[in-house]
Amino acid sequence: MTIQFYGAPMSSSGRTHLMLEECGVGYEYTRVNLRDAEAKAAYLAINPTGKIPFLIDGDLRMPESIAINFYLAETYAPQLWSTDAKDRARIYAWSLWGISTLQHEALRVLHHTMIVPAEHRSTFEVETGKKNMQRYLDQLETQLPASGFLVPDKFTVADLNVASVVNLSIAMGGVRLGPKGQAWFDPIKARPAWKKIAAQG
Ligand SMILES: N[C@@H](CCC(=O)N[C@@H](CS)C(=O)NCC(=O)O)C(=O)O
Structure with a gap:
């Protein structure tokens, strides 16, 4: 199952976007427009905190860019982990x-x-x-x-x-x-x- 990544340019999701690219793993990127009320409401149904970034990998659903990056390194890019x-x-x-x-x-x-x-x-x-x-x-x-x-x-x-x-x-x-x-x-x-x-x- 492809990783789902929710983010937007110029935001905390940038470092997760970067990490996904460093991992060279396949992912689907959904740009969330947090300034658009309708888009935000739809996003809240996916991530109740309303924050970006958000990652879905199988049954794992997680917020917090740094924690996501640790997970991605450990799982997909051991060369960036230890x-x-x-x-x-x-x-x-x-x-x-x-x-x-x-x-x-x-x-x-x-x-x-x-x-x-x-x-x-x-x-x-x-x-x-x-x-x-x-x-x-x-x-x-x-x-x-x-x-x-x-x-x-x-x-x-x-x-x-x-x-x-x-x-x-x-x-x-x-x-x-x-x-x-x-x-x-x-x-x-x-x-x-x-x-x-x-x-x-
Ligand atoms: N500590 C979080 C911060 C996430 C965060 O605050 N993201 C902002 C964009 S930079 C956001 O989603 N703001 C929308 C909101 O607060 O509703 C992380 O690093 O992932």
């Missing part, structure tokens, strides 16, 4: 750092520059978000292993998960990667899967 418990711990730690620590600040900036109504936007929130994003990108710079991969010695789903959040952070402006971070990020953006998904917007 059989070693300590390396898996590193995959979890980096991915959760990305989604909860770094992305929290990127979303703070996003909300106060583009999402909330103008009268509720706060310069303080934007400046604090940018300051914290830079602090975390500086941590990435100092903690990147010499191998140039987050989990020593191999490219894993952790690199992909964190790169997706770094991409959002840089898009928010006012932050930059250090030389080691840039040398880690550039080859990820040059991967065929990244180029394909980026071209779709």
